[in-house]
Amino acid sequence: MSKTISATRIDPQARTPTLPAVPVAATTSLQPRRLRQFERDSTNASALAPTTTLITGATGFIGGACAVEALAAGRVDELLFLVRAASAAEGLQRVRQSLLRFAPPGPLLERLSERQIVLGDLADVDGFAADPRLDRVTHVLNCAAVASFGDHPGIWPVNVVGTVAFARRMARDKRLRRFVHIGTAMACGTGMVSPVVEAGLSDAEARHLVPYTESKAEAERQMRTIENLPLVVARPSIVVGHTQLGCKPSTSIFWVFRMAHDLGHWMCDLDETVDVVPVDYCARALLLLLFKPQIANDLYHISAGGGSATFREIEKAMAEARGIPSLGSNFRHISEQDIPSIVPEFKARLGICNRRLVVKAMKLYGGFARLNYQFDNQRLIAEGLAPPPSFPGYIRQCIASTEGLSLLDQMMDDFK
Ligand SMILES: NC(=O)c1ccc[n+]([C@@H]2O[C@H](COP(=O)([O-])OP(=O)(O)OC[C@H]3O[C@@H](n4cnc5c(N)ncnc54)[C@H](OP(=O)(O)O)[C@@H]3O)[C@@H](O)[C@H]2O)c1
Numbered sequence: 001m002s003k004t005i006s007a008t009r010i011d012p013q014a015r016t017p018t019l020p021a022v023p024v025a026a027t028t029s030l031q032p033r034r035l036r037q038f039e040r041d042s043t044n045a046s047a048l049a050p051t052t053t054l055i056t057g058a059t060g061f062i063g064g065a066c067a068v069e070a071l072a073a074g075r076v077d078e079l080l081f082l083v084r085a086a087s088a089a090e091g092l093q094r095v096r097q098s099l100l101r102f103a104p105p106g107p108l109l110e111r112l113s114e115r116q117i118v119l120g121d122l123a124d125v126d127g128f129a130a131d132p133r134l135d136r137v138t139h140v141l142n143c144a145a146v147a148s149f150g151d152h153p154g155i156w157p158v159n160v161v162g163t164v165a166f167a168r169r170m171a172r173d174k175r176l177r178r179f180v181h182i183g184t185a186m187a188c189g190t191g192m193v194s195p196v197v198e199a200g201l202s203d204a205e206a207r208h209l210v211p212y213t214e215s216k217a218e219a220e221r222q223m224r225t226i227e228n229l230p231l232v233v234a235r236p237s238i239v240v241g242h243t244q245l246g247c248k249p250s251t252s253i254f255w256v257f258r259m260a261h262d263l264g265h266w267m268c269d270l271d272e273t274v275d276v277v278p279v280d281y282c283a284r285a286l287l288l289l290l291f292k293p294q295i296a297n298d299l300y301h302i303s304a305g306g307g308s309a310t311f312r313e314i315e316k317a318m319a320e321a322r323g324i325p326s327l328g329s330n331f332r333h334i335s336e337q338d339i340p341s342i343v344p345e346f347k348a349r350l351g352i353c354n355r356r357l358v359v360k361a362m363k364l365y366g367g368f369a370r371l372n373y374q375f376d377n378q379r380l381i382a383e384g385l386a387p388p389p390s391f392p393g394y395i396r397q398c399i400a401s402t403e404g405l406s407l408l409d410q411m412m413d414d415f416k
Contacts (some may be wrong), residue, residue: 045150049310051075053290054118056082056166057143061181061250061413062239064098065283071099071108073287079112080133082144084121088114100244101249117326117343122162123154126265129169140170140179141290149210149364149414159215164222170231183235185301185375186368187217195306195374198235198299198308200224209367234289237275237303237375238368239282243389246397247410249279254398255410256365260359261318262349262407265332265342270312275374276391277303285385296382303375311389319391321399336363353407357415 023088053070057063058081070079085091092114094389120128124146128134142163145156170176188196189206202219208214220233240254241247247254260266268274285302289295319326334342339362346355381387402410 020375032180041182049138051078051138051291052080052133053078053141054080054134054137054170055141056080056122057145057182059083059094059098060147061142061252061279062236062282062286065102065242066103066280066286067141067209068099069280069283069287071103073322076108076111080116080137082120082128083120085117085119087119088119088379091117102245109231122158122166125165125169126297127164134170135173136175136250137170137173138175138177139290140176141286141386142166142179142181143286145182145216147212148416149212151211154192155211155215159212160219160222161220164226166232166245166352167226167229172227173188176230178230178232178290179221180232180234180286180323181223182286183220183233183263184213184216185235185237185303185373186213187220187235188373189213189217190371191314192371192373194372195376197376198297198379200299208354210364231298232289232295233299233303234286235299235301235303235375236282237265237277237301237373239279240276241278241398242395243278243394244397246278246394246399246401248401251402251405251411252413253365256361257314258399258402258410259350259361259407260323261315261327262351263342263345264330265334265338266311266326267334267362268369268372269333270315270331271310272369272372273280273308273310273374274314274369274372274391275308275386276300277304278394279393281388285380288380288383288385292383299381300361300379300383301375301377302380303377304388304390305374305377307387307390308374309375313390313392314395317395318399321396336366339363350407357411358407361411 055063055067055070058067067079067081079093081091083094085094092112095117096109097113103109109343118131120131132177138287145163146152146158148155159273164179165210167179167181170179185196187201187210191207201220223229223231238253242249267382272348282302287299289300307394316326339359343355346353346358350358377387
């Protein structure tokens, strides 16, 4: 069954366009009581009450893009940032530096002040939990996490223990209207049927390729049990580049496609697909989920779904952008066992590189690519957001912005 919600008017100060009426799926039973209460209230005064928005992870790729999107929507004065730094001045400088990757310097960036910086580390929530500014927060966008595919020691303490403690702290405040937490679509683990549907993560025994996705799944499960948390989980698929800026803000994951192209070998068939979204689309989706007064669900994929490109389309777009012939029948689909046999080709094909790191990356990222997942995105589309631009459509910008960078330089954003 579906229902139609009327046109929603966002905070008039926000200068965000009014969203059209769209058919949406019925509210799921997963939805916490507090979120439903907010949906009911949203037609009256509470939706128009002043908002204070706390963004975590604004020094990162997705959090930075979201903060710029919020500034552009006229929300500059209502923002608070949770940042790791030794002083508010350093924290402000870190946030500005991050936002400059996405936007030229300008009056909005200048208007940000030290008063908007909450110094804090998710590994030590007690260290900032008593900050009185948290008591007036109405919206939280939780982008902070240890987003590493390696064995980073912070994965469990930050992504699970700290994140859940932070959510508990924020749930204490009666003013909190929405807490959007960024999970990951890969939290579903291996062995799912594609397209993967937007569903709860009940199976604690699911197999994971890396501790990171397991930590994201566990955080979601524990957050669902927190009383009075108006939780919405947004699970992006694979976030690569920006439709206008290419990889200027971050080279994260794009280098994997470039590496596979240079090698002419990859661990998938060219007709398999990969679910990629650009960071600017991801940020737009997150802000919609954060501020739209009525949303139908408490869990959303931010993904390309059925619009996912095939590796063949991606390869062709890369070849065109680089002005070289498409690999066509020269492409070889290899297995993990074949990797040692191509190591001698690394230098000629990739230039100077760290062989051990390249082998590790091929195994890690090849493992995810082999899952061949598409993540259903119908819920977000039903909320009024257009499907994402296709990855091949902005590959030219990604290639242009990484020209002249060695593979090692490009890998840095993912192996910090
Ligand atoms: N990128 C993707 O393809 C993708 C896909 C699906 C889901 N996600 C999710 O999206 C979110 C953002 O990812 P991203 O790619 O933007 O990662 P990122 O660029 O590595 O940014 C991570 C952010 O988290 C902050 N952070 C890390 N540990 C912290 C701590 N202990 N206390 C406070 N802040 C901390 C970092 O701050 P510092 O600058 O101080 O380190 C940084 O601002 C994560 O939840 C990730 O799981 C990402």
